[in-house]
Amino acid sequence: MRIRVLGCSGGIGQGVATTSFLIDDDVLIDAGTGVFELTLEQMQHIRHIFVTHSHLDHVAAIPLLADTLFDDLVAEPIVVHAHQQTVDVLQKHIFNGAIWPDFTTLPNKSGAVIKLDHMEMGASVEIDGRTVEMIAVNHVVPAVAYRVESNGHSFAFSGDTTSNDTFWAALNMHGGLDLLFIESAFANKDRDLARLAYHYCPQLLAEDLTKLKHRPTIGISHLKPGDEALIMQECRQLMPDRELRQLKSGDVFTV
Numbered sequence: 427m428r429i430r431v432l433g434c435s436g437g438i439g440q441g442v443a444t445t446s447f448l449i450d451d452d453v454l455i456d457a458g459t460g461v462f463e464l465t466l467e468q469m470q471h472i473r474h475i476f477v478t479h480s481h482l483d484h485v486a487a488i489p490l491l492a493d494t495l496f497d498d499l500v501a502e503p504i505v506v507h508a509h510q511q512t513v514d515v516l517q518k519h520i521f522n523g524a525i526w527p528d529f530t531t532l533p534n535k536s537g538a539v540i541k542l543d544h545m546e547m548g549a550s551v552e553i554d555g556r557t558v559e560m561i562a563v564n565h566v567v568p569a570v571a572y573r574v575e576s577n578g579h580s581f582a583f584s585g586d587t588t589s590n591d592t593f594w595a596a597l598n599m600h601g602g603l604d605l606l607f608i609e610s611a612f613a614n615k616d617r618d619l620a621r622l623a624y625h626y627c628p629q630l631l632a633e634d635l636t637k638l639k640h641r642p643t644i645g646i647s648h649l650k651p652g653d654e655a656l657i658m659q660e661c662r663q664l665m666p667d668r669e670l671r672q673l674k675s676g677d678v679f680t681v
Contacts, residue, residue, distance in 0.1 A: 439651055460487075475506045476551075478569055509560070547570065564592070571583060589634055604681040607647050614627050627657075628664050644668055
């Protein structure tokens with residue numbers, strides 16, 4: 427299983443983009459502005475998007491993909507998998523005819539180019555030998571994490587979250603974890619803001635990481651632009667026994 431980091435920043439700017447990870451060549455986890463790094467040919471392979479939550483930095487590319495790939499998707503639509511509350515937001519506030527055409531009904535209801543799939547918390551979807559599990563997390567809007575397993579190896583992404591027990595308990599139910607992407611959006615100087623926004627800072631993340639029994643390689647995502655070096659310094663100071671790396675657009679991992 428190949429994981430390519432398209433975007434992993436808490437903001438935008440030259441060389442940085444918001445959250446999106448490409449699994450092999452056909453599955454996205456989140457669809458932030460990082461998707462714009464793909465060529466048209468690469469985008470044409472995408473058939474599944476697993477969305478962690480409804481915030482714009484994680485869904486911005488979905489409507490644009492539908493428009494760009496319209497002719498290709500008539501025969502085989504993109505399936506957007508998400509929790510029901512996220513599905514409802516996409517339908518009401520994105521595909522509503524005002525912000526963007528309703529590609530969940532175009533070119534017609536029975537042959538739409540976007541299919542919205544409501545996943546239940548704790549449910550899994552099988553896609554060509556890969557199992558994608560939805561896990562509840564703790565964010566300011568309803569949000570989930572995902573764990574992906576293939577051929578006995580696994581990868582997990584926290585999505586946006588702060589202190590919780592559900593994510594760690596779900597990961598611990600499995601026999602192993604090879605790779606973990608997890609956010610630390612703010613530095614410790616902004617701990618109060620992190621709590622208010624339901625994000626991790628290094629201190630909160632270090633406290634929660636003690637709940638994980640596995641020893642995966644850990645990629646830190648969603649760092650606030652300008653504070654990346656400070657956040658990573660604090661993470662390494664507080665979690666010296668963990669294998670940590672700052673995620674960057676273009677990184678590729680194989681598990």
